[in-house]
Amino acid sequence: MNFILEKQALPDLLQTWRANFDVYLPQNLERFTHFMPLAAEGVTVINEPHNTRIPPKALFLPMTETLVKFTRFGGYENAKHEIEPRIVFALRPCDAQAVQLLDTSFLQVKYSDPFWLERREKTITVALGCHEPCDNGFCTTVGYGPFNKADLDAMLTDLGDFYLVETFSEAAETCFNGFANASETICVQALEVQQRAHDQMPVAFETENLKEKLEQNFSSNYWDKVSLSCLGCGVCTFLCPTCFCFDIVDETQRRERVRNWDSCMFRTYSLEASGHNPRPSRVERTRQRLSHKYVYWLDQVNQIGCTGCGRCVRYCPVGLDIRSMLRQAQSLPFEVSHAS
Amino acid sequence: MAEKPGIALFQCQWCLFSPADQDWVDNHLPSNIYLTKTPCTGRINPLYVLNAIQGGADGVMISGCLPEQCHFVTGNITARRQLEEFNDFLNHIGYEKQRVRFVWLDLQDRCMIQKELAAFEKELKCLGKAANLVTRMKVAEGEQNA
Amino acid sequence: MPDIEVIKAEAKRLLSEGMVEVVLAFKAGETPLHPQPAFFRTPDDVDELVYSSLNQNNLATYLTRLPKESKVGMVVRGCENRSVNALVVEKQKSRDNLYLIGVPCEGILDWRKIVAKVGEAVKSVNESEQEVMVESRSGYYLVERKELLHDSCMRCSHPNPVSADILIGEPLAESDSNLAREAVEEFEALSVKERYAWFRKEAERCIRCYACREACPMCYCTECFVDHIEPRWTESGATPAGMQAWHIVRAFHQTGRCTSCGACERACPMDIKMTYLTEKLNHDMKEKYNFETGLDAQTKPPFATVTLDDKNRFMV
Numbered sequence: 180m181n182f183i184l185e186k187q188a189l190p191d192l193l194q195t196w197r198a199n200f201d202v203y204l205p206q207n208l209e210r211f212t213h214f215m216p217l218a219a220e221g222v223t224v225i226n227e228p229h230n231t232r233i234p235p236k237a238l239f240l241p242m243t244e245t246l247v248k249f250t251r252f253g254g255y256e257n258a259k260h261e262i263e264p265r266i267v268f269a270l271r272p273c274d275a276q277a278v279q280l281l282d283t284s285f286l287q288v289k290y291s292d293p294f295w296l297e298r299r300e301k302t303i304t305v306a307l308g309c310h311e312p313c314d315n316g317f318c319t320t321v322g323y324g325p326f327n328k329a330d331l332d333a334m335l336t337d338l339g340d341f342y343l344v345e346t347f348s349e350a351a352e353t354c355f356n357g358f359a360n361a362s363e364t365i366c367v368q369a370l371e372v373q374q375r376a377h378d379q380m381p382v383a384f385e386t387e388n389l390k391e392k393l394e395q396n397f398s399s400n401y402w403d404k405v406s407l408s409c410l411g412c413g414v415c416t417f418l419c420p421t422c423f424c425f426d427i428v429d430e431t432q433r434r435e436r437v438r439n440w441d442s443c444m445f446r447t448y449s450l451e452a453s454g455h456n457p458r459p460s461r462v463e464r465t466r467q468r469l470s471h472k473y474v475y476w477l478d479q480v481n482q483i484g485c486t487g488c489g490r491c492v493r494y495c496p497v498g499l500d501i502r503s504m505l506r507q508a509q510s511l512p513f514e515v516s517h518a519s
Numbered sequence: 520m521a522e523k524p525g526i527a528l529f530q531c532q533w534c535l536f537s538p539a540d541q542d543w544v545d546n547h548l549p550s551n552i553y554l555t556k557t558p559c560t561g562r563i564n565p566l567y568v569l570n571a572i573q574g575g576a577d578g579v580m581i582s583g584c585l586p587e588q589c590h591f592v593t594g595n596i597t598a599r600r601q602l603e604e605f606n607d608f609l610n611h612i613g614y615e616k617q618r619v620r621f622v623w624l625d626l627q628d629r630c631m632i633q634k635e636l637a638a639f640e641k642e643l644k645c646l647g648k649a650a651n652l653v654t655r656m657k658v659a660e661g662e663q664n665a
Numbered sequence: 666m667p668d669i670e671v672i673k674a675e676a677k678r679l680l681s682e683g684m685v686e687v688v689l690a691f692k693a694g695e696t697p698l699h700p701q702p703a704f705f706r707t708p709d710d711v712d713e714l715v716y717s718s719l720n721q722n723n724l725a726t727y728l729t730r731l732p733k734e735s736k737v738g739m740v741v742r743g744c745e746n747r748s749v750n751a752l753v754v755e756k757q758k759s760r761d762n763l764y765l766i767g768v769p770c771e772g773i774l775d776w777r778k779i780v781a782k783v784g785e786a787v788k789s790v791n792e793s794e795q796e797v798m799v800e801s802r803s804g805y806y807l808v809e810r811k812e813l814l815h816d817s818c819m820r821c822s823h824p825n826p827v828s829a830d831i832l833i834g835e836p837l838a839e840s841d842s843n844l845a846r847e848a849v850e851e852f853e854a855l856s857v858k859e860r861y862a863w864f865r866k867e868a869e870r871c872i873r874c875y876a877c878r879e880a881c882p883m884c885y886c887t888e889c890f891v892d893h894i895e896p897r898w899t900e901s902g903a904t905p906a907g908m909q910a911w912h913i914v915r916a917f918h919q920t921g922r923c924t925s926c927g928a929c930e931r932a933c934p935m936d937i938k939m940t941y942l943t944e945k946l947n948h949d950m951k952e953k954y955n956f957e958t959g960l961d962a963q964t965k966p967p968f969a970t971v972t973l974d975d976k977n978r979f980m981v
Contacts (some may be wrong), residue, residue, distance in 0.1 A: 209870070210781065210936050228785055232935065233872070242872060243902030314785045315696070408702040410726070413874035414934045428901045432574075433656045439902040442874070447892045496876050496932035497722055498699030565917060566890065566898050566910075573906050586976030597971045599979050601920075604949060604968075608917055611853065611945045613861025623979075651861040654906035 180352050181361040182344040184335070188358075189342075190222040193268065196354065200303070201265035203238060205231045214238055214267070226337070229313040230271045230488055234420035238267060239278060239298045240285075240440075246294075246427065247436040258435070260294060262301050266354065269307040272327040272334070273318050273486040277420030278304070279330035283480045284423055303350050305333040310376050315489030317383035317502055323486050325380060326373040336369040343369040383487075383502040385509055390477050392511040393470055401511055405504045406465035408497045413442035415491035415499075416468065421476075421484050424448070443467045469504065523551040524578055524643035526636065527571035531560045531583045533590040536626040544632060552636065560584075561594025565605040568619070572609070573655035578618045578643045582632060585623045595623075613651040617642060666792070667768045667834030669716050672740060675766050675831060677708040685738035685764050689727055691720045697790050698776040702727065716740065718774045718792055721815075723928040725749050725882035729757050736762045742770035744926035746826035747959025748882040751922055751966075757885060760962055767829020769837045772810070772818035773927075777936065779813055782806065817927025817940045820844040827960055845925065849948045852941055863941075864909070870935040871908040877939060878915060880932035883922045890914060916942035921950045921966030924958045 184192070196202050197217055205212040205225050211232040212225050249255035278299075285295040309316075309325035318324050328334055332351035335342040343361055346352045361369075396402075416422040417440055426441035426448075441448055444465075449458040458464050476484030485501075492500050528548070535541040548554055553576070557563055560583035568579050581602060589595040599621065610616040622635045676688045692703035692713040700720050704727075705711050724739055725748035731737060737758075741749060746765060753760045771794065779787060779799055786802035797813055799806045811819070822842035826832060852860065875891075878884045890898045891911055899914070900907035916923075916939065923943040930939050950956045954967040 210777065243904055243907075314787075407704055408727075410876065410879035410932070412876035412879040412932070413872075414876050414932075417872050417874045418934055426901075430900055430902070431897075433900070437902050440872070445875075445892075492695070494934040495699070496880055496934075498694035498696070498701040500695035500699075503695045566914060569910060569913060570898075573910065586979065587973060593971050593973065596973065596975045596979070597968075600971055600975065601968055603979070604920055604946070604953075605917060607949055608913070608920075608942075608946060610857075611860065612864040612913070612942070613857050615857055621979075651857065652909065654904070654909055655900065 180346045180355075181366055182346070182355045182358040183361045183365065184342045184344050184355070184358055186224075186340055186342065189224055193217055193222055193224075194219075196266055199264065201263045202268060203235075203265060204268040205270075214270075224269070226307075228309065228311040229316070229493075230274060230490070232418065232490075232494075234277065234418060234488070234490065235267060235270045235274045236277060236281060236420050236423070238302070239281070239295055240423060240425070242440050244294065244438045245435045246438055249434050249436065251434070260297070262297050264301045264303075266303045266305060268305045269335070270304060271309060271488070272306050272325060272329075272331070273316065273323060273488040274420045275304055275306045275331050276323050276327050276329050276486045277488070280421050280476070280480075280482060280484060280486070281423050282330075283482075303332045303348075303354065304330075305335065305351065305354070306331045307335045308337070308373065308376070310337045310372050312376065312379045312381075313489060315492040316380065316487050317489065318487035319377060319380040320383045320502075321386065321483045321485050321487045325376040336372055338365070338369060338372060345369075384505045386473075386483065388513060388515070389505065389508060390474050391515065392508050392513040394474050395513045396508075396511045397466070397470075399511060401508065402462050402466045405469075405499075405507060406462045409444075409461045409465055409499055410497055411444055411446070411461045411464070412496065413444050414494050414496060415501075416442035416444055418490040418494055420486060420488055420490070421472070443471070469501070473505070522648075523549070524640060524646075524648070525576050526552045526639065526643070527568075527576040527579045528552050528554050528636070529560070529563050529567065529579070529581045530554060530556050530632075531595070532556050532558055534560075534582050534584045534624040534626075535632060537629050540630065540632055551640075559589065559591050559594035560598040560602075561589075561591060563598055563602065565601060568602065568605060569609075570655070572614060572618075572649070572652050575649065575653045575655075577646070577649045578620065578639060580620050580622065580636065580639055582622045582624055582635070585625055588626060609652070614649070615646060617646060618649060666771070666794070667716060669714070671833050672716055672766060672768065673711050673714050675833065676705060676711045676714060676738060676740070679738040679764055679766075680705065680711065681708045685736045687731070687735065688714075688738040688740070688766075689724045690714050690740040691716065691724075696787070698779065698787050714740075716768065717790070718771060718797075718810075719776060719790060721773055721776070721928070721931045722880060723748055723882050723926045725752060726880060726884075726928070728752055728763075728882065729885035733758065734762065736764075738764040738766065740766045740768060741826050741829060742768055743821065743824045743826055744770070744924050745882075746829060747823065747924040748926060750828060750959035750962045751883060751924060752885075753962040754959075754965060755922075765826065765829040765831075767826030767832040769826070769832070769834050770818075770821075770824045771837065772814040772821065772824070773931070774810075774813045775815040775931065778815075779808075782808055782813065815927055815931060816938075817925055817930065820848060820944070821925070823960075828962060845944050846948055848941070849945050852945070864912075865905070867937050867939075868908045868912045869905060870937050871903065871911065872935060873903055873908065873911065874934060876932040876934060877929035877937075880928040881919070882926075882928070883919055883924075884915075890918075912937075912939070912942065916946065919943050920946045921954075921956060921968055922958055923947055 202217040245258040285292040332348045333346045424441045472484040583595040606619040688705040691700040694701040783801040783806045788800045791798040825836045899910035
């Protein structure tokens with residue numbers, strides 16, 4: 180279903196939703212935007228041409244989360260998280276795509292993560308398409324796009340004074356109940372905006388045969404070159420919408436078992452109890468990060484594990500750029516594999 | 520404040536010369552005082568102090584030997600330099616300076632530690648419960664040796 | 666601004682004469698706002714070398730990552746030179762193995778301030794002594810340099826390298842050293858409650874990516890206290906206890922070692938203020954022990970030079 184949503188009506192609509200849902204939308208936190216629950220008053224809908232600093236994966240996989248509470252004498256109980264039905268509003272298509280990618284990891288047939296599952300089931304995602312290209316993003320390069328519709332409940336297209344709302348699920352339809360249906364011309368107009376936005380995104384690198392190139396040059400000195408100035412901090416992975424590594428720790432003083440975000444860029448990530456570290460330096464860790472996104476994801480679910488949101492590019496403290504790394508990889512030698 | 524203020528006492532094991540005083544500290548401390556004995560004040564890592572504060576200590580007392588009487592020659596003075604600065608630093612971010620107190624105990628003194636603790640407790644009562652930086656769960660009573 | 670050609674010529678000379686194995690400096694990055702630290706190993710590489718006020722990292726952080734005995738040339742600004750000195754004092758690098766190309770620094774431009782001022786998609790940045798010309802998607806902007814300087818650079822009192830082997834460009838006037846003191850005093854004038862509220866607000870944004878640690882030249886421990894498992898010093902997660910302990914102890918470990926370069930703050934992806942912590946410690950070191958980090962390569966920091974003379978300080 181397609182609806183028309185006047186921009187003026189949006190604050191009221193958000194407040195209406197608050198009656199039945201926790202509404203999360205990007206709001207100003209210091210000098211950047213952050214997904215926060217909507218308060219009773221003072222709605223500011225932020226329309227910056229780039230996404231929030233912390234990706235919305237944090238709404239499904241919190242930075243720190245208690246899994247189990249235990250007592251000193253061997254007793255334990257599973258932690259319960261009270262999750263209300265919620266609407267995540269104005270997340271960008273790249274981040275929404277990332278959540279779908281993470282489903283493949285957290286919601287497998289045999290094992291699914293109960294916390295992730297519950298949060299996913301109780302969430303309605305209403306994305307805001309990017310009609311203006313953002314600075315460091317490269318979504319079209321990796322096969323997605325500024326109006327990528329994978330796994331959304333609804334998508335907004337900015338058409339000046341109003342949004343065109345496309346809904347893809349019944350739940351979302353009920354949210355927009357009562358709004359006027361969009362006419363054919365408006366839908367065409369929106370398509371044009373979407374196409375223009377898609378065309379405006381520059382192609383940052385070629386993805387053809389990239390997997391083979393990275394895979395077959397596992398021991399190349401290419402990795403030394405691209406990781407040379409890497410500091411080894413966790414900015415790129417923590418701010419990445421598709422990075423989901425976590426570490427389970429027993430906080431004995433709090434008597435809790437918690438799950439924290441972890442990063443493959445840390446020394447302690449791969450450090451074994453014996454003291455051996457299979458990824459001893461930043462070279463191996465950088466290789467792991469890039470290969471995971473551009474090789475292993477493809478092996479496992481046949482999708483590139485990067486949605487081109489550009490956060491790692493924008494916030495890397497030493498200006499390392501995944502786009503330029505992958506462009507350099509283009510010149511690596513490779514053989515076409517005939518296996519597939 | 521009805522409740523007695525909680526005090527984390529870091530004590531250098533050499534600073535109480537009198538066996539009676541040491542016995543009092545080891546066996547008869549009031550329940551609001553949490554004792555940590557160290558081999559020297561120089562062993563007290565600022566992180567120990569921080570953990571006590573985050574765990575809800577209303578005050579931290581550090582007792583050590585007089586300068587020039589340290590068992591390890593300069594341990595007490597090293598510690599004092601660091602911990603004094605740590606105290607100033609904590610004060611900078613909102614943990615009142617008066618909540619951390621250093622006492623030099625002379626080997627000759629008798630019953631000094633009791634007097635000092637009583638005086639500290641009195642001052643802490645005036646300050647009230649510590650509210651800032653208390654972010655960590657307290658170690659429950661009876662688990663001190665766990 | 667120093668002449669880039671002179672810097673390049675000097676770097677080339679060092680490499681071609683075999684005086685150093687590698688020259689540490691910056692090269693142009695993918696986007697104009699983010700020049701990248703680079704390692705130049707041959708004279709031909711040096712053509713890529715750039716010097717601009719957007720070079721936001723403290724290059725001394727790479728010194729402890731290179732082999733200890735390697736001979737290194739470095740383009741250093743005031744703060745980087747002091748960090749090098751501090752590392753030499755701590756015996757992390759021998760001064761004999763270093764060749765410092767000194768450049769008087771006019772202050773580092775904060776890319777976040779630029780973006781806040783001119784908007785997205787910055788295409789080019791051109792700077793002169795007083796002004797910066799920025800081209801972004803929405804047009805050209807001429808901004809006063811002072812408005813774009815990073816906070817710690819506004820308080821900087823030693824813009825000139827103190828012990829460079831060669832100085833390129835005219836030394837700048839030493840600025841007012843009271844600025845840092847005033848900032849500390851201003852903060853201390855707040856009530857205990859307000860100070861804690863500020864600290865808590867800043868610390869709670871932390872995501873524990875440790876970019877501040879990695880960007881800091883003085884954080885070279887093989888194992889950081891937060892990575893330590895037995896004993897576990899602090900809570901591991903992004904909890905108030907864990908985040909506050911990290912910020913307190915990270916800063917405190919810099920006592921008498923921090924050169925106020927502000928690299929930690931510039932590296933932070935969450936815009937967390939950190940220099941109000943280290944400035945306090947630096948201020949105290951100056952007041953109590955008349956010590957400033959890195960002004961020479963001999964004086965040990967106060968926590969490493971305990972003497973029995975202290976007894977007079979501490980006796981009540």
